[in-house]
Amino acid sequence: MLPDWLAASLAALLRLRDKLPHALLLVGPDGVGKSALATRLAQALLCEAPQVDGDACGQCPACGWFSQANHPDFRLLTPGGDDEEGKEKTSTEIKIGQVRSLSEFVSIGAHRGGRKVVLIDPADALNVPAANALLKTLEEPPGATLFLLVSGKLDGLPATIRSRCVIHALTLPPAEQASDWLCRELGIPSADAQAWLAAAAGSPLRAAALADPGQAAAYRLIVATLAKLPDASVLAAAEALSQVAPRAWVPLMQGWVADLARVRAGSHARRFPEQSARLATLANLTGLEAIIEFSRWLATQSASVDHPLNPRLFCEDTLLRYRSMFL
Numbered sequence: 001m002l003p004d005w006l007a008a009s010l011a012a013l014l015r016l017r018d019k020l021p022h023a024l025l026l027v028g029p030d031g032v033g034k035s036a037l038a039t040r041l042a043q044a045l046l047c048e049a050p051q052v053d054g055d056a057c058g059q060c061p062a063c064g065w066f067s068q069a070n071h072p073d074f075r076l077l078t079p080g081g082d083d084e085e086g087k088e089k090t091s092t093e094i095k096i097g098q099v100r101s102l103s104e105f106v107s108i109g110a111h112r113g114g115r116k117v118v119l120i121d122p123a124d125a126l127n128v129p130a131a132n133a134l135l136k137t138l139e140e141p142p143g144a145t146l147f148l149l150v151s152g153k154l155d156g157l158p159a160t161i162r163s164r165c166v167i168h169a170l171t172l173p174p175a176e177q178a179s180d181w182l183c184r185e186l187g188i189p190s191a192d193a194q195a196w197l198a199a200a201a202g203s204p205l206r207a208a209a210l211a212d213p214g215q216a217a218a219y220r221l222i223v224a225t226l227a228k229l230p231d232a233s234v235l236a237a238a239e240a241l242s243q244v245a246p247r248a249w250v251p252l253m254q255g256w257v258a259d260l261a262r263v264r265a266g267s268h269a270r271r272f273p274e275q276s277a278r279l280a281t282l283a284n285l286t287g288l289e290a291i292i293e294f295s296r297w298l299a300t301q302s303a304s305v306d307h308p309l310n311p312r313l314f315c316e317d318t319l320l321r322y323r324s325m326f327l
C-alpha cells in the first residue's frame, strides 16, 4: 500500500491525469517514497479501468502486466540496466545505450492505444552522454509519452534536463505521522518507531529498512563497532564493519559523527540518542574542528561507497582517520 503521506501527492497528480506535462520530475529527500509514488502513478496512468479518483484498479490486464514488470507501454531506466554493450549490473550510472534503446519505444504507437510511460529512477544517475541523448526526446515529446523522472538531488541534474520538466516536490511527513505509519506497517511499539526514525534522520522508508530484522542486526553491529572506538583496535573494528557494505555503514557513520559534533557543541544527540553517554565521553576526547574535518573528508568518499575498490581497505582507512580524532 502506498504510504499515507504520499496519498495527497498521488491524488493531486491524478487530478491532472489528462493535463499532465510530458516530463514530470519528482524531487524529495531520501526515503520519502519517490519511487513508490512514481511507480504507482505510472500504473494508474496505464490502468484500463481506473477507479473514480483515477487510481489503478489492480485487476485489469494492464495492472496485471504492470505488476509483473511486463507492460508493453512502460519502460524503466535504472542504473545497471540493459546496455547496448551488454548487461552491467554493477554500474551506478544510466548510460547512453539505455537511453538510445528507448528510441523505438518512443517513436512507435502505444500497444494498448493509451499512454506510454518512461520512468527514470534515479534521474541523477544519468551520465553526461545519456543526459544529452535524452534532451531531444524530452524537448520534442512524441505523442502520449510521459517521462517520469525521480531524483533526490536537484543539483545533481543538468539544468538542461531540469528545465524541460515540471517539478513536483515531496517532503518528509511530520514525525508523528511517520511514527504512526511505522507502528502500523511494522507492528512495532511507538518508542521503537521513534528510535528508528531518529536513526534514519526522519525518513520513514529508511527507518523501515533499518528496522527490518536483517538490517537491524547490521545497524546494531555498525553502532556497536563505532561506539567501541577508539578503545578497540582498528583492525578488529574493520573486520567487524567490513561484513557490511560501505553503502550501509558510511551513512550511519556520517550520522554518528554529526551527533558527535552536536554533543561536542553542547547540544543533544539526534540520530543516536540512546548512545548519548558514549557520545559525551567521546566528545570530551576530541575537538569540534577535528570532527568537522573528518566529517568533510567522509562526505567526499561517496565514490568509494558506490565503487569500493577494496571495501576492507577503505574501511580500515576510514576507521584509522576516525580514531586519529581522539589521539
Ligand SMILES: [Zn+2]
Pocket (backbone or CB within 6 Å): 046, 047, 048, 049, 050, 056, 057, 058, 059, 060, 061, 062, 063
Ligand atoms: Zn487496472
